[in-house]
Amino acid sequence: QSALTQPASVSGSPGQSITISCTGTSSDVGGYTYVSWYQQHPGKAPKLMIYDVTNRPSGISHRFSGSKSGNTASLTISGLQADDEADYYCSSFASSNTLVFGGGTKVSV
Amino acid sequence: QLQLQESGPGLLKPSETLSLTCSVSGGSINSWSHYWGWIRQPPGKGLQWIGSVYYSGSTFYNPSLKSRVTTSVDTSKNQFSLKLSSVTAADTAVYYCLRAITPWQPTDSWGQGTLVTVSS
Numbered sequence: 001q002s003a004l005t006q007p008a009s010v011s012g013s014p015g016q017s018i019t020i021s022c023t024g025t026s027s028d029v030g031g032y033t034y035v036s037w038y039q040q041h042p043g044k045a046p047k048l049m050i051y052d053v054t055n056r057p058s059g060i061s062h063r064f065s066g067s068k069s070g071n072t073a074s075l076t077i078s079g080l081q082a083d084d085e086a087d088y089y090c091s092s093f094a095s096s097n098t099l100v101f102g103g104g105t106k107v108s109v
Numbered sequence: 110q111l112q113l114q115e116s117g118p119g120l121l122k123p124s125e126t127l128s129l130t131c132s133v134s135g136g137s138i139n140s141w142s143h144y145w146g147w148i149r150q151p152p153g154k155g156l157q158w159i160g161s162v163y164y165s166g167s168t169f170y171n172p173s174l175k176s177r178v179t180t181s182v183d184t185s186k187n188q189f190s191l192k193l194s195s196v197t198a199a200d201t202a203v204y205y206c207l208r209a210i211t212p213w214q215p216t217d218s219w220g221q222g223t224l225v226t227v228s229s
């Protein structure tokens with residue numbers, strides 16, 4: 001069982017917006033700003049999409065945005081495209097001095 | 110551009126020690142501004158942080174694996190390594206090496222991953 005809770009799947013039509021939630025506790029998501037999101041296509045390494053809750057690495061589309069409220073972080077993908085179909089994972093620093101992940105969300109377009 | 114490449118045996122027997130090396134090119138591992146880490150992913154499952162190491166040798170481990178994990182750096186070869194002792198089938202996974210800003214903040218620089226299977 002993963003430390004952070006994500007929905008197993010989310011789907012949307014091309015052009016639509018979807019939001020993936022990542023729920024933890026005050027000891028991880030709620031207590032720190034070290035929340036990241038990763039995109040993973042089959043057979044590929046995870047790709048960092050969002051770091052420190054809201055920041056995008058260089059080269060990541062503005063269609064991807066992150067936010068946090070209380071113990072829940074969220075990733076929003078706007079203008080959904082076929083290539084966005086992938087697994088998405090959230091992660092957070094935790095007070096036990098470890099990095100915890102969500103169980104992953106399969107996005108279908 | 111920074112590139113990372115994992116290498117090591119792909120098949121181990123239960124109770125053996127897993128040993129992987131990550132070779133770094135396009136940048137120096139001897140960097141005060143980065144840490145070097147390992148994350149694994151069992152087939153069909155999610156991600157698990159294993160640990161991180163600083164160029165000075167300081168280490169940070171997942172408490173659930175700490176008793177079996179050792180990470181180290183070899184600045185002369187621009188490599189860092191992972192050892193996981195007493196492996197079982199539950200350690201079967203794709204192992205990724207990566208660069209991090211802090212021990213718990215991976216960057217966008219990851220290796221392609223290497224599958225390690227534990228089977229008798």
